[in-house]
Amino acid sequence: MKVSMTVNGKATERDVEPRMLLVHFLRDELGLTGANIGCDTTQCGSCTIHLNGTAVKSCTVLAVQADGTSITTIEGLAQNGNLHPMQQAFWDKHGLQCGFCTPGMIMAATKLAAGNPHLTDEEIRHGLEGNLCRCTGYENIVRAVKAGAQAMAGGD
Amino acid sequence: MGNYKGKSMKRVEDPRFIQGKGRYVANLSIPGMVHVAIKRSPYAHATINSVDTAAAAALPGVVAVYTGSDFSNVGGLPCGFTPPGIKTPAHPVVAVSKVRHVGDPVAVVVAENAYIAHDAVDLIEVDYTPLPAIVDAKGAMDTGAPLVHDDVPDNCSFHWPLGDKDATAQAIASADHVVEMELINQRLIPNAMEPRACVAQWDSFMENMTVWTTSQNPHTIRLLLGAFTLQIPEHKLRVISPDVGGGFGSKIFHYAEEVIVPWVARAVNRPAKWVSTRSEASITDAHGRDHVTHAKLGLKKDGTITGLYVTTWANMGAYLSTFAPLIPTALYITLLSGLYKIPVIFGETYGTMTNTVPVDAYRGAGRPEASYVLERLLDIAAQDLKMDPVELRRKNLIPPNEFPYQTPVALQYDSGNYPALFDKIEQLADYKGMRKEQEKARKDGRLVGVGFSSCIEASGPAPSAVAVGLGAGIGLFESGVIRVHPTGKVTVLTGSHAHGQGHETTFAQIVADELGVPMEDVEIIHGDTERTPYGVGTYGSRSAAIGGSALVKSAEKIRHKLTLLAAHLLEADPADIVYDQNSGKVHVKGAPDRAKAFGELSFALTTADKLPPGMEAGLEETSFYDPANFTFPNSAHVAQVEIDRDTGEVTIQKYAAVDDVGKVINPLIVEGQIVGGIVQGVGQALWEHGVYDENGQLLTATMLDYAMPRADRFPTIQVDRNETPSPHNPLGVKGAGEMGTIAGTTTIVSAVMDALAPLGIRHLEMPLTAEKIHNAIKAATSNGGGN
Numbered sequence: 035m036k037v038s039m040t041v042n043g044k045a046t047e048r049d050v051e052p053r054m055l056l057v058h059f060l061r062d063e064l065g066l067t068g069a070n071i072g073c074d075t076t077q078c079g080s081c082t083i084h085l086n087g088t089a090v091k092s093c094t095v096l097a098v099q100a101d102g103t104s105i106t107t108i109e110g111l112a113q114n115g116n117l118h119p120m121q122q123a124f125w126d127k128h129g130l131q132c133g134f135c136t137p138g139m140i141m142a143a144t145k146l147a148a149g150n151p152h153l154t155d156e157e158i159r160h161g162l163e164g165n166l167c168r169c170t171g172y173e174n175i176v177r178a179v180k181a182g183a184q185a186m187a188g189g190d
Numbered sequence: 191m192g193n194y195k196g197k198s199m200k201r202v203e204d205p206r207f208i209q210g211k212g213r214y215v216a217n218l219s220i221p222g223m224v225h226v227a228i229k230r231s232p233y234a235h236a237t238i239n240s241v242d243t244a245a246a247a248a249l250p251g252v253v254a255v256y257t258g259s260d261f262s263n264v265g266g267l268p269c270g271f272t273p274p275g276i277k278t279p280a281h282p283v284v285a286v287s288k289v290r291h292v293g294d295p296v297a298v299v300v301a302e303n304a305y306i307a308h309d310a311v312d313l314i315e316v317d318y319t320p321l322p323a324i325v326d327a328k329g330a331m332d333t334g335a336p337l338v339h340d341d342v343p344d345n346c347s348f349h350w351p352l353g354d355k356d357a358t359a360q361a362i363a364s365a366d367h368v369v370e371m372e373l374i375n376q377r378l379i380p381n382a383m384e385p386r387a388c389v390a391q392w393d394s395f396m397e398n399m400t401v402w403t404t405s406q407n408p409h410t411i412r413l414l415l416g417a418f419t420l421q422i423p424e425h426k427l428r429v430i431s432p433d434v435g436g437g438f439g440s441k442i443f444h445y446a447e448e449v450i451v452p453w454v455a456r457a458v459n460r461p462a463k464w465v466s467t468r469s470e471a472s473i474t475d476a477h478g479r480d481h482v483t484h485a486k487l488g489l490k491k492d493g494t495i496t497g498l499y500v501t502t503w504a505n506m507g508a509y510l511s512t513f514a515p516l517i518p519t520a521l522y523i524t525l526l527s528g529l530y531k532i533p534v535i536f537g538e539t540y541g542t543m544t545n546t547v548p549v550d551a552y553r554g555a556g557r558p559e560a561s562y563v564l565e566r567l568l569d570i571a572a573q574d575l576k577m578d579p580v581e582l583r584r585k586n587l588i589p590p591n592e593f594p595y596q597t598p599v600a601l602q603y604d605s606g607n608y609p610a611l612f613d614k615i616e617q618l619a620d621y622k623g624m625r626k627e628q629e630k631a632r633k634d635g636r637l638v639g640v641g642f643s644s645c646i647e648a649s650g651p652a653p654s655a656v657a658v659g660l661g662a663g664i665g666l667f668e669s670g671v672i673r674v675h676p677t678g679k680v681t682v683l684t685g686s687h688a689h690g691q692g693h694e695t696t697f698a699q700i701v702a703d704e705l706g707v708p709m710e711d712v713e714i715i716h717g718d719t720e721r722t723p724y725g726v727g728t729y730g731s732r733s734a735a736i737g738g739s740a741l742v743k744s745a746e747k748i749r750h751k752l753t754l755l756a757a758h759l760l761e762a763d764p765a766d767i768v769y770d771q772n773s774g775k776v777h778v779k780g781a782p783d784r785a786k787a788f789g790e791l792s793f794a795l796t797t798a799d800k801l802p803p804g805m806e807a808g809l810e811e812t813s814f815y816d817p818a819n820f821t822f823p824n825s826a827h828v829a830q831v832e833i834d835r836d837t838g839e840v841t842i843q844k845y846a847a848v849d850d851v852g853k854v855i856n857p858l859i860v861e862g863q864i865v866g867g868i869v870q871g872v873g874q875a876l877w878e879h880g881v882y883d884e885n886g887q888l889l890t891a892t893m894l895d896y897a898m899p900r901a902d903r904f905p906t907i908q909v910d911r912n913e914t915p916s917p918h919n920p921l922g923v924k925g926a927g928e929m930g931t932i933a934g935t936t937t938i939v940s941a942v943m944d945a946l947a948p949l950g951i952r953h954l955e956m957p958l959t960a961e962k963i964h965n966a967i968k969a970a971t972s973n974g975g976g977n
Contacts, residue, residue, distance in 0.1 A: 061217075070383075071216070075892045080383060128201065133208075137212075159904070171870070174862060176906075
């Protein structure tokens with residue numbers, strides 16, 4: 035089946051099997067390997083991307099369902115060589131160790147923080163319960179999201 | 191001295207990760223690459239009557255299908271730790287006549303893409319005769335239990351005793367009070383976020399094989415591939431572990447897929463790739479823990495410990511994984527002394543074979559199991575003797591003036607100040623305040639518990655002579671090369687391997703300080719057997735202590751050479767030359783202007799026209815550092831929990847940790863390791879459990895069923911340090927990777943059991959789920975228990 039979508043601002047068209055998952059489409063067809071695959075039951079959130087402005091787990095969407103949509107992946111977050119404030123915050127606050135969950139965490143966090151510059155710890159922890167991290171114990175991720183949310187609102 | 195050590199430098203590896211440019215094996219794609227999928231046994235124990243691959247082979251897009259007999263030219267997966275008397279059953283890469291656990295490989299499909307490969311796996315028909323299965327560590331040795339391997343009678347692979355048995359039995363018999371209990375340290379599934387993956391490329395002209403694999407120790411994998419399994423000569427093998435998405439021990443071991451994928455690449459003469467799914471990981475990655483223990487602790491009336499007697503049945507699973515027998519023996523029994531003076535200890539472990547996934551090192555590896563046994567016994571002893579659990583422990587601490595301290599179970603602790611550690615945690619956590627709060631809460635009928643644990647760890651394995659003497663197949667030194675380029679820029683090659691620990695930052699801090707150059711001039715290379723010298727890799731919190739020390743040794747050689755060179759160029763006596771490690775300037779003592787900059791000297795070794803007699807050109811030094819001893823990180827952690835009386839749900843209200851990991855190179859990274867470790871340890875205490883039913887079916891094979899710690903279950907964790915440098919390595923470091931996990935488990939169990947104590951509930955096995963606690967509360971209150 036033919037699918038066309040805008041990925042990181044670029045129009046893309048491909049012929050794919052109807053069963054192909056969006057995450058495989060991004061990784062294998064477009065070479066955008068930033069979204070990682072950490073599970074097969076939609077638990078881990080490592081593959082989180084933005085689809086029409088909403089954070090979704092790209093392992094749970096078929097590529098054909100994304101036909102006509104606009105998608106941003108972690109590779110499309112930095113603009114003109116400048117890190118997105120949430121990326122910068124993850125770096126500043128040591129919000130990652132092995133880095134495997136990080137693209138999904140950052141993509142989920144940017145949506146959580148959008149329009150919410152003063153997130154509380156509880157809101158962040160609750161908002162990220164669909165993203166698993168085995169390394170950090172989440173604490174520095176919470177710090178990073180807090181700082182990133184403020185920075186996104188221009189409050190750094 | 192220096193500009194970087196001790197500072198919280200931001201990690202230099204992060205920019206690639208935060209932009210989605212991590213170089214994980216699953217991201218690798220090579221033109222012409224085929225995809226491998228593996229047919230696995232759905233039975234825990236069965237004979238294979240036939241494997242019909244016709245329909246799979248006929249599927250368009252399938253390149254080849256192989257069964258066990260096709261792999262007759264590869265060796266079985268070896269066990270690399272074999273103490274005397276051990277029985278090591280054969281471990282075929284692909285099963286031929288029998289399967290011994292759910293997940294055992296039976297056939298291999300090679301196809302043009304992964305979707306087709308998985309379709310074809312479903313078309314393979316295997317005719318099995320199911321056999322009775324055994325899953326229980328202790329039950330495996332019962333008379334009449336199904337035999338996992340014909341050549342391992344009683345399913346007992348080894349019995350490993352240590353300590354004075356008679357004296358310990360005598361001490362227990364004559365003790366004023368004895369705490370005796372059965373404890374289960376449940377099976378865990380490591381679940382690093384990155385599932386394992388392997389890519390291989392065969393160069394048929396040069397007969398070279400390159401293997402990319404998710405490993406914590408690529409040189410060990412190359413050694414085992416070369417000498418045991420694939421049997422391609424080691425110098426024709428290159429193993430690369432690029433960015434690895436967490437390991438926690440599970441990526442130390444040599445797995446079947448690391449043999450299958452390169453074997454396929456050579457057989458079909460195309461690059462080949464296999465990526466594990468999470469469900470597949472659950473039934474193939476080595477699991478952790480799984481002990482059944484019977485323990486007795488003898489005490490005097492005043493709380494003084496007189497002896498400890500421990501018998502453990504450790505589940506090894508269906509085959510002996512690479513280092514499996516090491517974990518419940520030399521990394522477990524030897525740690526049973528904890529932070530305490532215990533006059534006599536006897537410990538013994540039976541390593542048993544079962545129809546389950548092999549069990550091997552998982553973060554902490556033996557040491558969490560030891561701390562759990564000891565700390566549970568001490569908590570119950572405190573209850574029995576009506577003492578505060580902290581006071582009971584304080585009474586038995588090894589005094590600071592007795593280091594190095596020889597325990598009755600072989601180890602000699604290097605350094606520590608345990609009373610200071612206790613002072614610090616009591617203050618940080620406001621332990622006495624917590625107890626007051628608890629008293630008030632109890633009066634209000636609330637179930638509030640305060641948990642305390644103090645743990646020891648033997649890190650930085652290990653002196654090679656000790657390791658090999660105990661049964662290890664390789665020495666456990668580490669390599670480090672410092673290569674200074676003509677312009678003074680520095681490449682560092684290390685045998686350590688980072689999979690989240692931040693070595694590219696920490697090691698750059700070390701080398702920059704040792705040489706007096708800017709950190710940005712230093713690049714760390716790891717994880718590629720063709721680029722780095724033979725190295726041992728990263729586990730057991732060994733990288734800073736051993737890999738870091740190797741770099742210090744190489745830096746000393748660099749400084750020595752530059753000192754001699756500067757003396758020659760400055761026409762001074764080498765004894766009058768000062769190497770300024772802040773600036774990298776080498777100058778005459780008392781005359782800082784008579785100096786040569788680091789870059790001038792490195793370039794002088796490139797022009798090589800004015801060298802002192804006998805000095806070789808070039809500036810590159812190699813060291814292989816073998817430690818004199820383990821290091822002994824230690825900790826005291828406190829937690830406060832509240833249990834919902836109606837649901838049994840545990841809420842962690844406070845958690846505070848004081849750790850002694852020796853000198854700290856990067857506090858940001860060390861605190862990250864400790865907090866991450868604590869959360870992983872709490873996972874075991876409250877939620878995580880790899881559950882097998884009696885038929886050997888794993889009931890928790892997905893992340894839907896296996897409860898991983900999530901962000902919303904934790905408060906902010908307070909951490910502090912009680913630094914006592916290790917006296918026997920040049921950095922004074924001890925290792926920070928595992929203590930959190932060791933202490934996190936025992937501390938939370940201690941807190942939950944403390945909360946339940948007023949109901950007369952003495953002990954519950956982990957994980958302390960809401961359901962289990964709810965049922966225990968119900969049973970205790972309906973029996974008229976409680977205060």
